[in-house]
Each structure stands twice: as structure tokens, then as C-alpha cells.
Amino acid sequence: MKNLFTKRFASHNLQFTGHYRRNLIVFLLITSLPGILIGVILFFVSKSQMEKELHTVHQNHLYKTMDSIQEQFSYIEFLLANWATDVNFSTDYENIDLKNDYKRVRQIYKTLLYLENSNPFIGHVELFINQEEPIVFSKSGYRLINDTKTLDSYQQFLTNDNNLFWSPTLLEVEQGYKDRYAPLGLVHNLANTRFTSYGSILVYMDKDKLAELLKSPYEAGSVFLISNQNHWVFADPEQVRPSELEKAIYDEIEGRPGKKEPLLFYFDKMEYTVTYDSFSRLGEQWYYVSIAPLTTITAPVVFISKVFIILCSILLLAAIFLSFFASKKLYNPVETLLKKINNEGKTTKNEFDFIENQWNDLSSESENLRGRLERQLPDLREGFLLQLFQGYLHAFTEKELLERMQHFGLKKGQKYLILFIQLFGLSKLQGKFLAGDEGLVTFLAGNVTKELMHQMNITGQIINFHDLSLGLFITIPQEETQEEIEAKTHQLSETMITSINGICHMDVVIGISRITNTIQEIHSIFEETKNALSLRKWKDYNQIIVIEKMDHLFQQEDTVEFPFAIEKETIQAIRLRNEDEAIKRLRAFFQTLSEKNVSTAMVKQSALQLLGNIHQIALQAGLMDENIMNKGVQLYKKLWELNDPLEMSQWFEAKVVRSIVQELSQKQDQRMRIVVEEVVHYLQENYMKDISLDYCADQVNLHPTILSRVFKEVSGWNFIDFLTNIRLMKARELLIKTDTRINQIAEHIGYKPSYFNRLFKKSEGITPSEFRKVNQKKKSFIS
Known part of the structure; x- marks a missing residue:
């Protein structure tokens, strides 16, 4: 710290003296004198000033409380109106059957419970239905109303001209409600399909919450609400009638029509300040009136003023004696600091020159910091747009988002367009990039895109997702036409593809969103554009997908015949722990899919199905413990994130096939695998014969029980289930590829027709004939 100050201020060549201390002594003496003057002035003006301040406090409290009342009443009105017009209440409940309409009664209970708990100001909610038995x-x-007086109290609400209204007579319907709820409540009449009011929703206000809302800021104050129908609502929950003071003040307010300024009111030898205003709720005019006594508030201030004058006189005498000693104490830290700063020991006539120089240096540093902030603004803007793209700002309104955009240097009144750029083919560049260099490649592509945007004079912001994908947020003036925008974005997209192909040696797919004028739609159209990339054709490496022209993609979307045979061979190789054969068949699987040139989404769906069947092998072999299950969830997630065909195939080999084969190999003995392979081979060649476990055990010289256990451990199947599966697979093949009669197919695979039909339906969920019809339709659709 010492070296830092020395380096900054060594060039000032300062010489320090006691100029500051002398001025400090004079300053302390002078500052002591205004104390008495202030006390005297305060004594005379405190009362009137306090009245003005109290008026201001009252006015601010009035506006704040009225805003709260308006907000709470509006919310409850909106909530009740919304639920009253909800589909659950649009049904005619005029003749509800309590015994048989259990679901409707239960829905009424749930709705009333939700309404009662939706706002702390709601104390109780009831639904009155005026039917034959009210x-x-x-x-x-629920309760039936048998008392005529009580029924009349409820039915009076149905005669009101308005469907939604505030009622001060709500407590009169039940005697027990008067001590539990506020006298003011909200009523919404329900109409049936004949537009006749058949019932009412009654909302009783919480007595204590309403009193807390109306509470005066002063202990001796008073607050009340009164409508133009002379209905009173008091801050005190126990008060039911207005006091003489409140009546007199209200009479004074009524005599001042059109005026809402605060007033002073004298009553019973006391002076009060009164603040009031009016508001309208559902066609009814209400006055909010706040009263506070002035005399009890200003008396302490006058007393304090007198005490302050006495104290100032004492302090003046003390200041004369203490100024000299205090100045020395106050100057010591300054003197010590200046000595540490100035190693040369030189003096100056005025220490304030030093302070001025220091201030100039700090101002210079402030300018430097402001410049650094401006340089960081693009990063801050990118962070804001990243949150906007990912939906983290959905709680903000359109106006709030516009204000934030302006803070980050983005103009309002623009049209917005999003480009989503996805790079592919990193695995083909193993000589230039390593695994984990996705962020570096994305950064390089982002710089290329930024340069192209500058050359083409396109205004926008690049969002780097660091996972071989970029987001491009483009702002467009309102006057640009649709054709101009399409031409410019297509030119930019094609130039980007060419440049990234040449510089990064990566394939590119670009999604172009629809144009929007609303910032709140940014997240949804970004997700829409991002998901549209799954429709890209597998073999078309560089593509431009325009959201507004996606109909032809759906029309071109074809179906691909799943390579069941290759999948079966792959699974069988994994089951037998033949790693080389499994990888060979896996590559053939992906090669078959890629030759069809279908969309990425369909290829991923096929790959997910293969992964699920492979996991089924591990599950049957008893390998799926908790750790492997958690790893399996991550495998599904990682597979869905892959987009490059070569990367997907390599990932399957390394993370799925080799891993599961290694686990299976460690679990089973080589001799047992050979035995099971012989049995499996025999079953596959002779499935149509009458084969039993005992017969196969004799063939491999094992006890049937041992063979059954080993067969289960190695293959993951029970012996009978495996044989049944082989026969059913052959049956499915014959049903799909031939026109052989079902009875002949059953006899061919070793079953009686009736037993075959039951077994096939149990396995597939449909009968053999239905299975043949479904697959014939698929074949005709593909052809």
C-alpha cells in the first residue's frame, strides 16, 4: 500500500504545513454557533412544519393503502369472476343430485377449497344453490337450508342487477359469521343456460387481514372506509358503529364535493389532520379516510426543541475549550497519512491541493473502469440473450424485457429472427482436434460468423453454446419486407456454410426461425428452430432448414424398415460375448440406416431401440445393479445428444458394446458358454422338432437342472422361453414374408394351431392374422 501511494503521488513534490488544522479550529467554532440558531428556529417552526410533514405522511400512507386495497379487491374480483365463468361452474347446478353426482360435488369442494386458500384476505367461501331444496x-x-329467514337472506343476492358486487350485508345470512368475518364481502351470481341466476358464490373477507390493511400508522389514529350507500368498514375489527368524531369528519368531507386535499379538523378541544380519497369498485363509490391527532404528535417535538436549545448553549461553551484539542486529534490521522504518502518530507501551503490531485486521479480511474464496462457489454448482452433463449426469463413481462434489452444496447421496435447453427463431423478431424475441443471449434465458428455478419451489415448477437452449436439473434428494422429478410438470411446461411466448411472443415446445418415482434416468443421459437434440425436428412451434411417452409419436409418424411435381422445378430453376438462380431454387426446396423437417407430423428429412434434391447440383455444376465442403471440413464441422454453418424457408431462401440461384453465375459465361464452355444445352435436348427430340456442335457452331458441354470446365466433366458422365442420369431418372419396359412405355420414351428394362437397373442398382444394385416399395410405404405 505504501509503495502504491508513493508511486502515484511522488511527482506532486508536496510540502505539508498546519494550514488544514488552523482552518479546522475555526470551522469547529463556527459550526457550534448555528446550533442555537437552529434550535430557536426549530422551536417556532416545528409545529407548522410537523403539520405539513404529517399531511405528507398521511397522503403517502393513503395512496399506498388505497393501492393495496385496490390491488387486493381487484385480485379477489378477478379470481372469483374467473372461477365463476370456469367450465366447472358453466354446468347447470340448479338441480344437482347430491347422492349420484359424486364427481360434481367433489369438484365443488375442491374449487371452494382452492378459492379459500388462494388469497390471505379470503376468510371463507360458500356456494349457494337455489334449487327445490336450497x-x-x-x-x-354442505347443509340444507330449511329456515325461511336464512333462505331469504341468501336469495336477496340473486335479485341484484349485477352478477358481481360487494355486499356489506353478507354476515346477515348466518348469525355465527358476525364475529368471524369482516362485514364486507364479495358475491358472484351464477346463471344457468337460460341466463337465470340459480345460485351465488359468497366470499367472506378475513376480519383480521382487512383490519391490518386499514390499520392507521399512528396508535391514536383512526381509519375507516365508507361507501356512497352509507356502509362503514373500520380498521378496528371490534368496531361496528362510527364514533362521533368519524361522523363529524365524514359530514365535513361530504360538504367538500370535488375536493380531496388534506384538512385540519378541530373536535373536542383537539386538532386532527384528515387525509382522504375515493375510489370506485364495481359501480360503487368508496371513501378511504385516515385521521390522526396533531397535538399529541407535535408536543414531543416542541419539548425536544427546547432541550436542543439548552444543549446547544452548553455545547457552544464546550466547543470553545475543546476545539483546540479536538483539532489536534482530528488532524493526527491526516498528518500520519500525508507522512506515509510523501517520503521526501516536503511541505505545501495547502493540503487541499493534494486532495484535489488525488480526486483527479480517482476520476481518471473511474473513466478507465467505465471503458472496461463498455468493453464487457457484449458479454453481458450475450449472457442476457442466453437466459432469454433458455427460458429463464419467462416470468418477465414484455415491457420489462424491452427495458432490459435497451440497457444492453439493443433497440426496441424491431423484428427478431433466430438462426441455430449446428456443426457436425468433429470425429473426422482427429488429427486437428481432440475430444473435448468442442468449445474451441465452436469459438472458431463464432468468429467466422461474426466477421460475415459485419461484412453483410447484419445487426445481431452471437450466442456461443460451446457444444458445436451457435445461436444467432438478429434484429431487423420494421420497414424491411419478408422477401428482403429471406434473401439476406439465405445469403448469410450459404456463406456461413461455405466458410465453416473451408476453415473449420466441419459440416453445418442451419435452422432459420420464423420472424416475431414479441420478445416473450424468443424462447419458444428458439426451441422450435432447434428441434427442427432433427428433420435433417442423414446423408445431406450441409442443410438449411426454414421453419416457415417445413411442410415439404413433413411430406418427404418417409419410414424406414428397422433392420431386425442385424439387430438380432448383434444382440446374439453380445449375448455370446463375441465382441468383434458384435461390433461388426453394429457397424452394419448403422450402415443400413445411413443408406436410407432418412431424418436424424428416425435414426436416433432406431438407435434408442437398439440400446434398449442391449440393456435388456444386461438386465436378463443380472448385470443391472444400481450403478449400471444410473449409467444407463446417462447413456440414453448422451445418445440423444449425438448428431453425427460416425460419432454415434463409435460411441456405441466404446460405451455400450465393449462395456457390456466385458461385463458378460467376466460373469460366465468359457466352458459353459460353449455348452450353451451348442444348445442354442441346436435349438435354432431344430426348433420345429419336439425338443425338451432333458434331451438337450443328454446331448451336452449335463444334468438338466445344471443346464437350465447355466442356460439362464449365459443367455439370460429360460430354456423354454428361449425355444418359444425362436419359434415365435420364425412365425413372425413367415407371417410377414409368406402367405402360408396360419395352421401350417403353427405346425411348421412345432405347435398346435389353437395353442399357437394363444401363445402368439400373449406375446404380441394381437392374433397372428391381425399381425399379418398390420405388417402388410406397412409394406404397402413403404412401397
């Missing part, structure tokens, strides 16, 4: 529902149950 009934009242609440969250705890």
Missing part, C-alpha cells in the same frame, strides 16, 4: 356448500361439506 343448499349451501363450503369446503367442509
